[in-house]
Amino acid sequence: MEQERRAMASSAELAAYLNVSRRTVETWAVRGTGPRYARIGRHRRYRWADVDEWLTQRTSVGAA
Numbered sequence: 001m002e003q004e005r006r007a008m009a010s011s012a013e014l015a016a017y018l019n020v021s022r023r024t025v026e027t028w029a030v031r032g033t034g035p036r037y038a039r040i041g042r043h044r045r046y047r048w049a050d051v052d053e054w055l056t057q058r059t060s061v062g063a064a
Contacts, residue, residue: 008046009045009046009047009051010043010045011029011043014051034054035050036050
């Protein structure tokens with residue numbers, strides 16, 4: 001069974017998805033603190049699976 005592929009996200013699409021500025025996403029990339037990305041030419045592209053993993057790693061349960 002072939003897995004359905006989703007298009008990779010641009011920095012702008014990722015910023016919209018996370019409700020942060022594009023500059024924030026770009027800062028994360030430069031600092032190495034954001035989701036993993038691939039360089040396609042001069043563009044950064046994000047695999048949604050990497051974004052989901054990154055979010056999971058940052059999910060915490062706070063004390064009530």
